[in-house]
Amino acid sequence: MKSHQITIKDIAKQLNLSKSTVSRALTGHPMVKEETRKLVLEFAEKSDYQKNSFAINLVTQKSNLIGILVPEFLSTYFPKVIIGAQNKISSEGYNLIIAQSNESYETEVSNARVMMANQVDGLLVSVTKETRNFEHLMAFKRKGIPIVFYNRVCEDMDVPKVVVDDYDGAFRAVEHLIKIGKKRIAHLAGPDNLSISRRRLNGYYAALRKYNIPVDEELIISYDLTMEKVKIYINHLLNLPKPPDALFAINDPTAIEAMQVIKKRGLRIPEDIAVIGFSNDQLSELIEPSLTTIAQPVYKIGETAAELLLNLIKTDISLWKPITKTMPTELVIRKSTIG
Amino acid sequence: MKSHQITIKDIAKQLNLSKSTVSRALTGHPMVKEETRKLVLEFAEKSDYQKNSFAINLVTQKSNLIGILVPEFLSTYFPKVIIGAQNKISSEGYNLIIAQSNESYETEVSNARVMMANQVDGLLVSVTKETRNFEHLMAFKRKGIPIVFYNRVCEDMDVPKVVVDDYDGAFRAVEHLIKIGKKRIAHLAGPDNLSISRRRLNGYYAALRKYNIPVDEELIISYDLTMEKVKIYINHLLNLPKPPDALFAINDPTAIEAMQVIKKRGLRIPEDIAVIGFSNDQLSELIEPSLTTIAQPVYKIGETAAELLLNLIKTDISLWKPITKTMPTELVIRKSTIG
């Protein structure tokens, strides 16, 4: 069961050297005779020696592990963020340990505990749609373990954050709908504990205001991102005495689900009702009609968050600054909004 | 920078007990007076004591980490496998550390090294489409670290594997095409270093044989799964003097890409050419026409692989058996094969 790993002690014995000398040779310490170093290195190589990370971790009190908490794994969004983060992190000799919570607050809390138990050197976090209490994350800050939020952030915590310009993205989405002649623009919004929902909603309001389109609260529905509910809300909207002629959905999955419902009712997209999403999921290009959406620099978000975190790790806690990086978005026009 | 973590020694000092007593109380050792245990536990609780996993790892020579190597992250397939594996693994107190190689052999090798350096207790592996040399994985077995393959396996290594019944799935896919009246069935196959490609190809042959349809080698193309190439091959097939009336693609992304090309040429699916994929990606239901495909029990695959691995970890190396678990598939009929 337990394999016999070769250790520094073994090497020292074989080579008739002291453990410290071997250790020094192995760590590239300057004070070793070139000859000795070569001897040790060669022996280590051919005997397939590998440092015992457990011991090193104990001495240095560092795990070289960075944790990342993701709320879900099934859209392409978070996997891409992870890839971005991993590239950055591994280039600095760290490893990523990932935990996904399936949008469950309970699971998120337990995942956070696991990260703590594993003594990660830092944590990247995007919270679930249910998360309203952040105690489990504050604990990290208290222990001196740096945290960086990305995408779904907790605005009350004084830590660095990476977000996209949701306000601006939403604004441009709605502006685009107005420019193609739509007047009654519905918004299927996210739960308002998520700051992205609030920011996108504000962008929606701002665009209407700019073009003097009256706000009709009837056309704004916030929902909990549970896909099954989309059908209900869309049908409700379409059954209104004055139904909407356009829909701005909080994200692409929502928009896509909405499109299925709309198509089933025999309505034409975009003629009868135009649809626009948010995030530019891979799907949005492939469905029919293809979906107009707001693209985010997803890999870059992961990379940036990782970079901020690595900086914190290298910096004394007294110098930590809660920078917020806001990434730009891009309007991608496809067939769901043009005739 | 370094936070001041409280240790057993601290607790012992505070409570005027020996370190071993405290340790015993904390680990639930039976030989401690109920009163002492309570005292210790309470103090630990209120002082927010947390075991130092580095020290425990050193003593036990276990990391409680399980590594998983995935070739890519952008289809929904591997994320689902990961979720399945994570559920199993975390229920036994282990954690998952994930590395994706972006279908690059080099990256896979380097990821494997990282896993080794982190001294994972076991490894789940699905290789890249490029991987032909398995030395980097054999190293684990040599060191006594258990490995389990899933999905894309190395048949030459004597370790447990979890695969789906590719042969049977392919057989039924092709049989279905034959039953709806198709006669010239093309197969866009995968690279033949992947055993799944070979097994699916064999299933294809078997179905043709059973129904006495002559094999036309012209209709079989293996390719390297690089999406850009699909267009070339599909156009080639459609330009043949006798073009195919059906296509069995190695996987869903390939099938979907093929459908775009077919539709662009103005051909009707399934009337002119029926299409069938493999894996039942989320996409296949949403594109138009929806894609007939072979579904795999994806979560279950991750779960099963994890289960096999956990068994190995608990078992003496001399008793390891290279079981191969073959999971069933299911034909999901959609519009790309029915009129």
Place this chain on the structure above:
DNA sequence: CTGTTAGCGCCTTCAA
């Protein structure tokens, strides 16, 4: 039931 001692494998003073 509790305390003492000796490591786990490595790094890091301090001396030689």
Place this chain on the structure above:
DNA sequence: TTGAAGGCGCTAACAG
């Protein structure tokens, strides 16, 4: 340039 000794925080004998 090298060696010896101590310690990182915890567990696991061995005594008492």
